[in-house]
Amino acid sequence: MRRSLKLAAVVLSGSLGMASLAACGAKSTDNTSASASGGSGLKIGMAYDIGGRGDQSFNDSAARGLDQAKAELGATVFEAEAKTGEAETDKEQRLKDLVTNGYNPIIAVGFVYQGAVEKVAKDNPNVKFAIIDSASPTQPSNVTSLTFTEEQGSYLAGVAAASKSKSGTIGFIGGVQSELIKKFEAGYVAGAKSINPNINVLTTYLTTPPDFSGFNDPGKGKQAAQGQLDKGADVIYAAAGSSGNGSIEAVATAGKWAIGVDSDQASQPALSKYKNNILTSMVKNVNVAVFDYSKSFKDGNPITGVKVFDLKGNGVSLATTGGHIDDIKAKLQSATDAITSGATKVPTAPQS
Template identity: 80%
Template sequence: MRRSLKLAAVVLSGSLGIASLAACGAKSTDDKSSAGAGASGFKVGMAYDIGGRGDQSFNDSAARGLDKAKNELGATVNEAEAKSGESESDREQRLKSLVTSGFNPIIAVGFAYQDAVDKVAAENPNVNFAIIDSAAADQPKNVTSLTFSEEQGSYLAGVAAASKSKTNHIGFIGGVQSELIKKFEAGYTAGAKSVNSGITIDVTYLSTPPDTSGFADPGKGKQAAQGQLDKGADVIYSAAGSSGTGAIEAVSTAAGDKWAIGVDSDQAKQPALEKYKTHILTSMVKNVDTAVFTYIKSAKDGNVLTGVKNFDLKEGGVSLSVTGGYIDDLKAKLDAATQQITSGQTTVPTAP
């Protein structure tokens, strides 16, 4: 769930070689680059956003796309983790190290990479880059933006939240108050109000740009959720990366009938959240893995995607999970809302 602070959303992930990872303060998920069966010179790098692989959310979804490329396309892959409090030069060095190590394409996960990607891509016109959740109007031609219609999936989440709320009071927690996360808020609010125009919606952001720590602080997420619960909210949707796990914990341990709504991945299926799954109403799934794999395959096939490739509700870029069957009773209502969006009858706002 991230986006360029000044633009639209795109995920770009890139992976560094071991020596370069150490040099820029990132860490590799393996002792060395790993390859699928029959790997040749096709080397794919991924640079993660704050939280990295294991965040149970956004980065993990990107990682699943990379894993699929490794297993099905025989790609040699390398993964680079971001570090808390890193500078722009850290991100640039991470990408440059991937280039030096021969990775092409390189995928950067999250809007924070936009400036670094633009600079490094301009210096290396023969290397293909992708960035997730950001789309700069003037980015180099060898940069592809992978974006999503988060507001559409969030609209459906809002429909579910308002339909399940018994207090007519729900909440939204955003990791960083960026243009991207405002799309989640806008869609969620519109969907909820389509069910109940008078519903109360609390909104809390955990950090403001350039501070992106709101995506990786479960403690803050838990505290924010508890504050909303204390005010009467009984359904809380978090678009906050790993900080959202704290919100899910708060909702799951609260007294009474409370629901959490996950984001990016089907969070009811994440091992670290197993004990809370009976309190996760649904998750607004953002299929970053599909976008990552599609991009990598296009590069492997010699026909790399260019420009901005958006994945919306109609293309299956966003959806609601149904694990647990907790929204099964809302199927007709959600199907109708989906049809109205995909047909163009309903235009979902992208700003609160």
């Protein structure tokens, strides 16, 4: 297995118990300062999206927030991982197991959990839930949505791509053709066209719902990137979870520019060998959302409703590792100012 199972030094209750959580691919990272007999009393359950901790992208960003909650809030945490191709009932059972074992709050990483969170939260009104990247008008009041303006950060990525492209052709690779990932595409294209209205943007989606494997298939990401490289793309932005790792490999091997997503991918250990070809990354500060929500819960005043982390509030940004975008700082700052002032309205859906 890619990741080892670590058993928690905590007392777990309920008939399902630790064995049930372990069967769901979960692992505990109990903070030694928060034992069964004391500690902060804060027990956070996290249910990851496909790819889990170690994806070098979206889930890892959430994991950093959880690690901060352990270190700074003294939280006991449990991490439950998703499986590619799992059924909706698997997601529900994962959340139920966390409830049974006393975790509160429970944070679901990714819009794929929306239905499961709604159902389990409705059945457990005394437990607080947070879901990242989804906001539904039908979810119960004990669910908080933590969302981001991905289109704004992607707009800046588009500005960078068009500014650096020599061929006049750039690419976008989306993991799953969903409303969320279309926000990345829409912003990226709009940003690129703000620099070069005639730029050619190639778009490829790896899978369509209900197939979410497009977020966890580096082979597909590599193949899609190679297809775009063959068509002349010299900058490729992949919003595809760990599938984007394959895209980065293909682009770097070809000596072109890759743009990472969610985490600063040039600084991720598994991708550092490609850092000279990672132009930038559109960083989505999921870690900030996870920590802020966890702290608000511990402080007794949990964030409720829909909390949006935007460009103005540093919810999204561009990574500067490697200094590859230093020469276009003025362009990027101008675009940032236009967005944060409201002068530029970034589309959230691809324009026909």
